[in-house]
Amino acid sequence: MRILNEHETAHLPIFVIELFGALGDVPKDLGQSIDRMTELIYEDKFWKTFEGHDKAYEFAEMFWDLEQDLPEDSPLRERDTFKSRVFLGCGIVLFCIQFAMLGQVVYGAVFIQNVLAFSPFQTGLSMMPVVLTIIVMAQVSGYLFDKVPFRLLAVAGTLAISVGFFSQAVVLEQNNIIWLVPGMMLIGFGLGLLASTVTTEGLSHVSQTQRATASAILQTLRQTGGVFGIACIGSVINLIEKDRIAMVAEKLEPLADKRYDLQVLLFQSEQAQATATDQLRAHWPRALDELKDITTEAIAAGYYLGAGVVLLAAIFSIWSFSQKGEPEIAPDTLEQD
Structure with missing residues (x-):
């Protein structure tokens, strides 16, 4: 991994430094920065860290105060562009x-x-x-x-x-x-x-x-x-696929319990999981053609x-x-x- 040099660190936005500092784990390189941001977004740790919208709003106010304290000639205050x-x-x-x-x-x-x-x-x-x-x-x-x-x-x-x-x-x-x-x-x-x-x-x-x-x-x-x-x-793609998969499962499988299993297999097959595709081919072969149409749409x-x-x-x-x-x-x- 490439370590951030002094020039890159100096030009990091203030909110990035403060955000990772608040989480108690300032990244040391670019790879760690990506991993930490992915963890915040996809593991829902942002709101857990800031304890909901109120804390996040207070944190945003802190960023605003930091910006207001910058010198008038600071390049970070330039908005003429x-x-x-x-x-x-x-x-x-x-x-x-x-x-x-x-x-x-x-x-x-x-x-x-x-x-x-x-x-x-x-x-x-x-x-x-x-x-x-x-x-x-x-x-x-x-x-x-x-x-x-x-x-x-x-x-x-x-x-x-x-x-x-x-x-x-x-x-x-x-x-x-x-x-x-x-x-x-x-x-x-x-x-x-x-x-x-x-x-x-x-x-x-x-x-x-x-x-x-x-x-x-x-x-x-x-x-x-x-x-x-x-x-x-x-x-948009996920919303359409979710809706269409539910419709296809209802059309191909009248039993509620098996219909749920079919929906799960359709989602897994859409994510290119070979095992799910094999099970669909064995039990619901028509579903594979339907899945291609769903993906295309x-x-x-x-x-x-x-x-x-x-x-x-x-x-x-x-x-x-x-x-x-x-x-x-x-x-x-x-x-x-």
Whole structure:
């Protein structure tokens, strides 16, 4: 594991240091940090630690007091970056793209392996159209960045990603990887246009003294979008699967006791547990086909959500980015003696 150096420790958010300090176990490296946060979220230790909403609210007030005590010239108090409409737009675009993309990477692989029965290696190869299109468009985007207004790039890129997700959601029920390739290429086209140009455009609209902070903000928004994407898309998929599995179990098994066992096996088989799949094949063979349909329907709904979020980014881009793409904040100049 890589140990955090002094520079990284100094730039950790105050609330992270205080949170782990309150739990009595400040992590010493990146791996421990991830493990501790996972434990807090998934083992429900956050509310147990803070004894409910009241204690958590008091803890939030403590963070606010710490922020108010910062010196006026502290970089942690700088909020001027979001005064730039273009910078704000770049942050929103990065958030929305990553929101959809992590959902596609995770649940797209689930669909290809569980429904199309591809091996992990075949699954990786089947998603190469996205990667190859990104490689090609990344070479073109730098040239276009200097030739056309950035608003055009932003709208075209986000629309391409949105249409790519929408088209994949429509054809998922065909259960054929060939039908997914056009959508993958559209997604790669949009990502290739925006992968580097969004950050470049955003940083060009803040002062030179704020660019380090602004870059960190943009990357934080991008990563946060991915976290929200996994959570929201996963919640939609889980809700649909839970509802549809209950309906299938009721249709295939009239006895209540066996119906419960069938539901459990369906959930376990959906999580790729081989033993559960074997039991379904032996006792309820029709359930396996039903399970594939459930997975397809649920992941398609997640793709529709991702398409909608990126479409909102395209609409926001029309307002946020000026037609000529001229910087709204002039670069710093040296004072003359």
